[in-house]
Amino acid sequence: MIQTFPKGGVHPAEDKFAAGSPIKTLKVPEAVVIPLSQHIGAPAEPLVKKGDTVKTGQLIAQSKGFVSANIHSSVTGTVKKIDSEPDSSGYKRTAVVIDAVDDDWADGIDTDKTLKKNITAGADEIVRRTLDAGIVGLGGATFPSHIKLSLPKGKKADILIINGVECEPCLTSDHRLMLERGDELMVGIQLLMKALNVTRAFIGIENNKPDAIAHLSKLSADYEGIKVRPLKIKYPQGAEKQLIKALINREVPSGGLPVDVGTVVHNVGTAVAVYEAVQKNKPLIERVVTVTGRDMKEPSNFLVRIGTPVRTLIDAAGGLPDNTGKVVNGGPMMGKALNSLEVPVTKGTSGILLIPADKAARKPVVNCMRCAKCITVCPMGLEPHLLMPATEFGKWELAEEERILDCMECGSCSYICPSGRPLLDYIRLGKSTVSKIIRSRKQ
Numbered sequence: 152m153i154q155t156f157p158k159g160g161v162h163p164a165e166d167k168f169a170a171g172s173p174i175k176t177l178k179v180p181e182a183v184v185i186p187l188s189q190h191i192g193a194p195a196e197p198l199v200k201k202g203d204t205v206k207t208g209q210l211i212a213q214s215k216g217f218v219s220a221n222i223h224s225s226v227t228g229t230v231k232k233i234d235s236e237p238d239s240s241g242y243k244r245t246a247v248v249i250d251a252v253d254d255d256w257a258d259g260i261d262t263d264k265t266l267k268k269n270i271t272a273g274a275d276e277i278v279r280r281t282l283d284a285g286i287v288g289l290g291g292a293t294f295p296s297h298i299k300l301s302l303p304k305g306k307k308a309d310i311l312i313i314n315g316v317e318c319e320p321c322l323t324s325d326h327r328l329m330l331e332r333g334d335e336l337m338v339g340i341q342l343l344m345k346a347l348n349v350t351r352a353f354i355g356i357e358n359n360k361p362d363a364i365a366h367l368s369k370l371s372a373d374y375e376g377i378k379v380r381p382l383k384i385k386y387p388q389g390a391e392k393q394l395i396k397a398l399i400n401r402e403v404p405s406g407g408l409p410v411d412v413g414t415v416v417h418n419v420g421t422a423v424a425v426y427e428a429v430q431k432n433k434p435l436i437e438r439v440v441t442v443t444g445r446d447m448k449e450p451s452n453f454l455v456r457i458g459t460p461v462r463t464l465i466d467a468a469g470g471l472p473d474n475t476g477k478v479v480n481g482g483p484m485m486g487k488a489l490n491s492l493e494v495p496v497t498k499g500t501s502g503i504l505l506i507p508a509d510k511a512a513r514k515p516v517v518n519c520m521r522c523a524k525c526i527t528v529c530p531m532g533l534e535p536h537l538l539m540p541a542t543e544f545g546k547w548e549l550a551e552e553e554r555i556l557d558c559m560e561c562g563s564c565s566y567i568c569p570s571g572r573p574l575l576d577y578i579r580l581g582k583s584t585v586s587k588i589i590r591s592r593k594q
């Protein structure tokens with residue numbers, strides 16, 4: 152029987168319009184805006200100043216503290232300013248703005264596309280290079296990858312899980328990456344296995360990508376310990392806890408980490424980035440982004456430099472359709488609406504979704520009818536119909552007791568609610584307040 156996670160989940164329309172569109176490399180933009188906070192954790196500290204010239208791949212900001220990531224220039228040019236610039240959240244954050252003049256890569260970076268299969272780096276060197284290259288989780292979580300590779304004292308992993316699920320409807324960047332860069336992915340997985348000292352790796356891929364399943368199954372036959380595992384289609388199977396349950400039937404405890412059950416999860420894009428960092432000495436300065444929507448002329452997957460304005464990607468995919476009602480950073484389930492097309496692509500940008508006006512409007516909100524559908528679909532076993540009013544009326548103790556912090560913001564509850572209740576919006580708000588309360592209690 153094909154595996155999946157047992158509790159909750161939904162199956163939204165897939166609409167993967169860009170699935171058949173091979174990855175195109177976008178030309179280097181005239182200017183880039185590179186935020187110093189593109190990852191979970193402390194923003195990086197700038198190493199450059201206005202007027203400095205930088206090369207492509209040069210370190211321009213150093214990770215600061217334990218949870219942080221290095222940032223590199225994605226172009227060759229001159230630093231125009233270091234200033235507060237709006238990012239995809241709508242807030243202004245410190246960013247390095249660089250006017251590009253050329254594409255001259257920093258010394259020591261191997262830009263040759265030849266596959267480098269032979270692994271000479273030891274475990275510590277793999278972790279160090281991942282840190283140096285500023286690799287973060289490319290599935291959207293943007294957690295600095297070197298931390299996941301440095302297991303806490305006393306913890307041990309026996310299985311590496313590679314996330315090729317791509318369960319967000321509409322997104323196809325991971326799908327294309329698996330089809331087009333499978334060889335690099337395999338070497339990247341071997342590097343991750345070596346860093347973690349594990350002998351087994353499972354690549355989880357949902358059944359709606361049979362070509363990727365077939366391609367990687369064939370390639371993995373040449374690699375000891377790496378196996379492809381097809382999964383039933385169900386959202387949010389790409390979430391770490393659900394993927395672990397689906398693939399190896401282990402349950403991560405509330406507030407726990409995958410390593411607590413002997414595993415570590417990395418996205419397919421992250422594994423390719425680790426390959427480039429270790430084997431090619433290439434920092435993370437570009438990524439694959441899906442640009443799609445029902446009425447787009449050319450739904451596409453682009454390899455794009457970090458810092459490129461979102462508008463450039465939309466123009467390259469045929470332009471903004473007249474009937475666009477909303478532009479979303481990410482997929483329809485977990486993505487967030489953008490309020491400007493001038494904001495830059497960052498390490499966490501997996502897709503840009505254009506929603507037509509007739510689909511963008513929210514359903515009218517009516518009273519909860521106690522149908523319990525939101526409870527049935529919640530993969531974390533929460534009661535969203537309770538968490539929303541707890542937030543609305545500031546009942547923080549209740550929200551904490553009802554484990555609001557376990558919500559992984561998958562949006563399944565809002566998606567299913569027949570009363571149009573914006574459950575996730577309130578729960579997000581509630582999570583941030585409850586987190587603050589818990590932090591202040593500890594001080």
Ligand code: SF4
Nearest residue numbers: 529558559561562564
């Ligand atoms: S409460 Fe959170 S985890 Fe549960 S369905 Fe809603 S968004 Fe997903």
Ligand code: SF4
Nearest residue numbers: 519520522523525568
């Ligand atoms: S799905 Fe909506 S209407 Fe049904 S119980 Fe949950 S909040 Fe209420």
